Amino acid sequence: MVMTLDELPRGDRAVVTGLEIRGGARRRLMDLGLLPGAAVHAELTSPLGDPTAYEVRGALVVLRRDQARAVHVEAHPDDEDR
Amino acid sequence: MTDLLDEAARLRRDLSDDVGDRIVESLYTDAARLAAESVDRDGAAARLTVDRALDRVLTHRVWGFVAMGVLFFGVFWFTIAGAAVPSDLLYTLLVENGHTWLRDGFTALGAPAVVTGLLVDGVYLATAWVVAVMLPPMAIFFPLFTLLEDFGYLPRVAFNLDRLFARAGAHGKQSLTMMMGYGCNAAGVTATRIIDSRRERLIAVITNNFSICNGRWPTLILMGTIFVGAVVPPALAGFVAAGAVVAVVILGIGVTLAVSWALSRTVLQGESSVYSLELPPYRPPRVLRTLYTSIIDRTLKVLRRAVVMAAPAGAVIWLVSNVDLGDASVAAHLVTALEPIGWLMGLNGIILLAYVVAVPANEIIIPTIVMLTLTLGAPAAGAAPGVMLELGDDAQIGSVLVTTGGWTLLTAVNLMLFTLLHHPCSTTVLTIWHETRSLRWTLVATLLPLALGFVVCASVAGLWRLVS
Amino acid sequence: MATPLPTPGVGPGAGEACASCALAPDAARLARLGLDPGRYSYVVALAGNPNTGKSTVFNALTGLRQHVGNWAGKTVARAEGGFSYGGVGYRIVDLPGTYSLLSTSADEDVARDVLLFGRPDVTVVVVDATRLERNLPLVLQVRQITGRVVVALNLVDEARRHGITVDVRHLTRELGVPVVATAARRGEGLSDLLAAIEQVATADDPPAPLRLTHHDPELERAVSALAQQVAARFPSLPNTRWVALRLLEGDPGIEAAVRDGTLGDLAAPTTDTAAEAAG
Numbered sequence: 051m052v053m054t055l056d057e058l059p060r061g062d063r064a065v066v067t068g069l070e071i072r073g074g075a076r077r078r079l080m081d082l083g084l085l086p087g088a089a090v091h092a093e094l095t096s097p098l099g100d101p102t103a104y105e106v107r108g109a110l111v112v113l114r115r116d117q118a119r120a121v122h123v124e125a126h127p128d129d130e131d132r
Numbered sequence: 133m134t135d136l137l138d139e140a141a142r143l144r145r146d147l148s149d150d151v152g153d154r155i156v157e158s159l160y161t162d163a164a165r166l167a168a169e170s171v172d173r174d175g176a177a178a179r180l181t182v183d184r185a186l187d188r189v190l191t192h193r194v195w196g197f198v199a200m201g202v203l204f205f206g207v208f209w210f211t212i213a214g215a216a217v218p219s220d221l222l223y224t225l226l227v228e229n230g231h232t233w234l235r236d237g238f239t240a241l242g243a244p245a246v247v248t249g250l251l252v253d254g255v256y257l258a259t260a261w262v263v264a265v266m267l268p269p270m271a272i273f274f275p276l277f278t279l280l281e282d283f284g285y286l287p288r289v290a291f292n293l294d295r296l297f298a299r300a301g302a303h304g305k306q307s308l309t310m311m312m313g314y315g316c317n318a319a320g321v322t323a324t325r326i327i328d329s330r331r332e333r334l335i336a337v338i339t340n341n342f343s344i345c346n347g348r349w350p351t352l353i354l355m356g357t358i359f360v361g362a363v364v365p366p367a368l369a370g371f372v373a374a375g376a377v378v379a380v381v382i383l384g385i386g387v388t389l390a391v392s393w394a395l396s397r398t399v400l401q402g403e404s405s406v407y408s409l410e411l412p413p414y415r416p417p418r419v420l421r422t423l424y425t426s427i428i429d430r431t432l433k434v435l436r437r438a439v440v441m442a443a444p445a446g447a448v449i450w451l452v453s454n455v456d457l458g459d460a461s462v463a464a465h466l467v468t469a470l471e472p473i474g475w476l477m478g479l480n481g482i483i484l485l486a487y488v489v490a491v492p493a494n495e496i497i498i499p500t501i502v503m504l505t506l507t508l509g510a511p512a513a514g515a516a517p518g519v520m521l522e523l524g525d526d527a528q529i530g531s532v533l534v535t536t537g538g539w540t541l542l543t544a545v546n547l548m549l550f551t552l553l554h555h556p557c558s559t560t561v562l563t564i565w566h567e568t569r570s571l572r573w574t575l576v577a578t579l580l581p582l583a584l585g586f587v588v589c590a591s592v593a594g595l596w597r598l599v600s
Numbered sequence: 601m602a603t604p605l606p607t608p609g610v611g612p613g614a615g616e617a618c619a620s621c622a623l624a625p626d627a628a629r630l631a632r633l634g635l636d637p638g639r640y641s642y643v644v645a646l647a648g649n650p651n652t653g654k655s656t657v658f659n660a661l662t663g664l665r666q667h668v669g670n671w672a673g674k675t676v677a678r679a680e681g682g683f684s685y686g687g688v689g690y691r692i693v694d695l696p697g698t699y700s701l702l703s704t705s706a707d708e709d710v711a712r713d714v715l716l717f718g719r720p721d722v723t724v725v726v727v728d729a730t731r732l733e734r735n736l737p738l739v740l741q742v743r744q745i746t747g748r749v750v751v752a753l754n755l756v757d758e759a760r761r762h763g764i765t766v767d768v769r770h771l772t773r774e775l776g777v778p779v780v781a782t783a784a785r786r787g788e789g790l791s792d793l794l795a796a797i798e799q800v801a802t803a804d805d806p807p808a809p810l811r812l813t814h815h816d817p818e819l820e821r822a823v824s825a826l827a828q829q830v831a832a833r834f835p836s837l838p839n840t841r842w843v844a845l846r847l848l849e850g851d852p853g854i855e856a857a858v859r860d861g862t863l864g865d866l867a868a869p870t871t872d873t874a875a876e877a878a879g
Binding site: 074077078080081082083107108109 | 702731734
């Protein structure tokens with residue numbers, strides 16, 4: 051299922067398909083390991099609802115909702131043990 | 133050489149305009165390939181189960197905030213409870229006995245009264261006092277705070293509170309620079325370099341002063357202990373005192389958010405920029421190492437600064453108290469002049485004068501207040517500077533402030549508020565100037581908290597007097 | 601602008617007595633960057649992502665007790681220290697923790713300027729063994745600037761705990777520079793790290809800067825064309841391709857260095873390379 055990262059329900063996993071953002075903000079996301087092909091896991095949501103912490107290659111990366119919206123992902127809701 | 137730049141510009145025109153992104157992407161793809169070839173994560177659990185479980189609790193919508201409150205409260209309570217006995221010992225040793233011996237020594241050597249007064253009653257006493265009052269709480273507070281820091285907890289606080297900062301139009305990393313400010317505001321102001329946008333950085337610089345720095349912890353802790361804690365039965369005193377300190381800290385967070393919000397909607401408008409925060413793995417803190425580094429690196433450094441500032445301030449205090457202008461000392465004139473504003477703010481002239489004298493370091497506020505109170509507070513009783521030798525511990529400081537200085541619970545509460553809301557120390561002001569290179573913003577950062585402090589203290593005093 | 605001093609016929613390390621005079625132009629260059637030109641034979645820069653234990657490595661090497669926080673962006677100010685190894689003095693500069701050198705923040709500019717214009721004798725890149733993929737972009741960027749690099753694969757103890765293994769030999773081969781596994785918190789691997797630093801510092805013939813080819817032919821053509829021009833203008837500049845890339849991207853810092861000739865200063869043979877050529 052194709053969606054943006056902010057729509058990924060907590061606890062679900064997905065694979066990054068593209069970044070719809072340019073310049074410095076795009077680099078920041080890539081610095082954090084969010085490259086096409088990277089597996090992400092929506093692990094924690096801040097008690098105040100935003101931001102969300104995503105597990106990306108063993109690191110826990112925090113994105114605010116509008117940042118996550120720029121990340122296109124393909125969700126794998128069934129693939130729980132990967 | 134510019135033809136090279138022209139050539140670059142020409143080539144760049146031929147490429148599509150996302151050339152930068154393509155260069156970076158190519159680099160990151162290479163890195164990803166190399167990592168995939170070199171790393172075997174087969175045996176790897178994605179994250180440790182312990183870390184997951186801890187994060188579940190520490191960022192939980194209810195337990196996250198409970199844990200935050202308990203941890204910070206615990207740190208303050210340990211500091212307050214643990215510092216009492218060693219503080220008393222140091223006080224007896226340095227202030228009571230040390231001062232007497234030194235004074236006797238000077239007298240025996242036949243030193244002129246002015247020299248003895250300036251050096252022993254001024255410089256030595258202020259310095260000894262700072263060491264006795266500050267060393268024990270700092271030696272407990274810093275290691276505890278450092279343990280929390282090393283454990284990896286502080287980024288979780290930033291994560292929990294991020295939305296508040298986003299709402300206030302501030303940068304997400306401002307919560308980290310705020311945390312640094314709890315150690316030292318000058319360090320917190322320097323740490324704002326991690327914020328790239330100038331607008332958001334200025335907000336972080338201006339509001340850093342609302343993080344209670346270590347120089348101010350002793351004042352809060354002392355006021356909480358001898359005035360607020362004294363309102364309840366002794367069994368509860370420690371908890372109530374720690375609670376009062378935590379309340380001021382939370383108020384500081386509230387003021388930080390409110391001022392950030394106001395600035396970002398008025399003089400510092402603009403988009404909030406993207407940032408990256410990471411939640412590092414929890415690392416088991418190495419207690420002995422932390423004790424060592426935080427005592428060497430933080431406690432002694434801060435103490436050295438306090439002592440360096442206290443010595444000349446001690447001389448100034450002695451001079452203004454002992455040099456007469458007409459029928460009274462310089463200090464008495466100044467205190468009389470400041471008294472009306474002090475009364476309006478629910479404080480007194482002595483406290484305001486202390487804040488003028490102690491601008492180099494907040495650490496010496498309490499010693500300055502007590503010394504001035506003793507020399508000026510009861511002229512009828514003819515109190516000499518040596519009277520403070522009678523003081524033994526916190527309770528006696530309290531009784532001096534109440535009987536000689538005429539303090540009430542209102543004075544203590546407003547002093548706690550003013551401790552939060554007043555101009556930064558001179559080191560921090562200098563750092564703000566270095567970091568912003570702007571006289572205007574340095575002035576704003578200096579005067580805004582003072583103005584807030586005046587308004588808040590005057591309002592509280594007005595209401596208090598209305599009610600009681 | 602400092603003019604190069606007359607070149608004595610000895611290189612650094614040839615004798616303690618003349619180590620500082622042989623290094624005088626370096627000292628001037630470092631002083632311009634705000635570094636303390638004290639007495640030492642080699643300059644080591646310490647780069648790395650935030651939160652990789654870079655400061656722990658710094659402390660372990662220098663014996664200093666700079667406080668190490670467990671969060672990103674802590675080393676805001678640049679720390680400096682020194683150590684001696686094998687009877688030779690090293691000056692070590694702790695750069696701000698950055699993910700890259702692409703000049704998207706003040707920290708990245710500081711790190712980039714020290715590496716490019718300060719030209720340290722050795723750059724140690726501290727990487728987190730548990731998050732290699734996140735750390736390698738910086739390593740690759742540093743390698744594009746210089747061949748005098750040692751990679752400290754830090755936090756290997758944590759990696760072990762997490763069941764992650766890293767193929768150090770493969771990394772060494774691909775990067776063309778020493779990769780040393782360390783756990784600086786426990787002091788593991790530090791002697792290997794020191795030996796690698798010495799080896800790179802004293803190497804007469806360091807590996808050339810890394811040449812990354814771009815899979816995009818259009819981009820590759822533009823980079824090669826511009827790199828040729830840069831090489832023609834600054835014949836002894838080692839990292840022409842990297843400079844070309846930065847110019848293509850319109851990096852203001854590099855453009856300024858071209859305009860005011862700072863890049864030309866780098867291209868001129870320095871005292872130590874001249875001395876090495878003479879000896």
